[in-house]
Amino acid sequence: MFGDVSLWHYLLVAAVAFVAGVAGGITGYGPGLLMPPILLPIIGAEAVVPVIAVSAMLSNTSRLIAFRRAFDPRRAGLIVAAALPTAALGAYGYTRLSGAGVSVVIGTVLMLAIPTRHWLARVKGHLSGSGLTVAGAGFGLLMGGTAGTGVVLLSILLAAGLNGAAVIATDAGISLVLGVVKVGVFQAAGALPPASWLMAVLIGAAATPGVFLAKRLVGTLSEGAHLRVLDAVVVLGGLVLIAQGLRALAL
Template structure:
């Protein structure tokens, strides 16, 4: 896989990974989704998700270090205890799906994430511990099949009543454990090859310095701008996967 990338494609990967690292640090979740969309255009979605699973662990370790003191550990514990069993099951199911099916699942998930988020914001939903646990079960199933399941989980975590800094720190801890678990499952199947592992490490290392810049940006923007950036990037990624699905069906 690595030797098949041209010099131009390597340049695209390097620049995109650094830029997406900035997005990841500034938004808490959108960077990985955007990088997955870019890699899908280069190596296909079936390979892009294992690569980004590895890459995001490195990126998230740096974010976890940056926002360690901001994390809400009670939320982290509740989400992982409820979501890890379905995450493991979802990751195994993912290894059995075709690229076109994965694209359709990814697209459906992203499209439905928008009205869910807007409903949660407009209704000012307050999340109880029990509701968060139930939402985490569904989040785990999604997390096994897509990159960016935080878009589903985010309204429920924010509904607890936390700041954007606490949100970013909490999600960094949750997603680090999530992606490590996915790597273990993928490694037990034929999905995680040595070449994809190496490419994932490269992408993750390139994203890490961008996280530091993203942290500076996060401290300078308000909550409204933070939400706008996430929604805008989500729409761009939806357009990308509509194109991929259309191309695959032709």
Template structure:
């Protein structure tokens, strides 16, 4: 098994591996500060290097490193009641979404990822501008739709983030609760990918490499969270998401 993992990474030029590692560390810092970012930034470098159909499984496995470390770093701020509501409602549809992704072609995977990226920015701004507020029932209903997205796409964390903000959580409580929910649905998602046979040596090798890089980012982010202007980071991230979404969509139709 080790030989196959090593062979998968050895086939990739060292410069590209370094690029993936650097992006992973930056994404983990942004994710730890803003509550999301890893799932929307990593596809920008993984699509041309690891192939589109491998991106969601790689990011899904990587999340099993990113989110537990973030949950531990912010553990005192976790809202366990909201975690239970979202997990109970999102798990069934997450499994369906993950299975649906395994049936996509390379072009289909590119289109799904690109659409998720492009829709995430206006969705967040619309919800914030309207002062969207929901109760536990609305959170559960929203979690059903979130489950489909998180199961079959990369970068859907913005939906969960918006739901948690809309139900009254703020600041570090959002980051912590988001991370704990993501741990739970992430295990279900990766389990489906494993059963479907999409966790190839290449997927596992990239996920392990990225995982080693992203774990320290959560703890560094916690140390910086009170010093870094989240609004500035969010604005930069929005720009990167839009550019990346357009680039991936162009690649999908140029194939």
């Protein structure tokens, strides 16, 4: 078990995971952005990304099943081919960081993910071929070494011309394949003890019903308003993580 984790901590994590599952099912991202600020003080910085990597495999599987009819195999194949080696490299690099360094890296990526998404949204429908491959390689490096990069993949898919359920399904399929590689690297490096697997399974199990609830909600909510709320949460969470990491580095 992690340090002094109580039943109430597990209940809190499960509740936030359910909300994150709903958010992920509606927008294509959510768990990787919303979970780090909750998990970091409970399980420690070094365990955050490995735990989310395992739980993401479960939530991405449920998202892919829920939206399977909209999956785009051609674009998914291009991105996966480019992202697989860089994802493994990013995951290995993560295992070499200190706890404080992890906090700063995760927080910085969360902060940068927002302007990146807005920039890519402006080139919607103009990213294809070699551009999609280059974007996939860059995403793989980020995804391998941090949490919360689903927002970047979402933006890449929007820039490639996908929308609606196709974005959610294709995002889930790509993230699932890359997640297997990422988890494999973490497991080999000893970054996934039994306690981490337990927490990850809890998150994945709690997020799964949220995904299927989201399927029923898609088309009934204002996506723009929801994205603005998530952006605000991401910025706040990123600032908190960066502050915690810098404080630890200063000690």
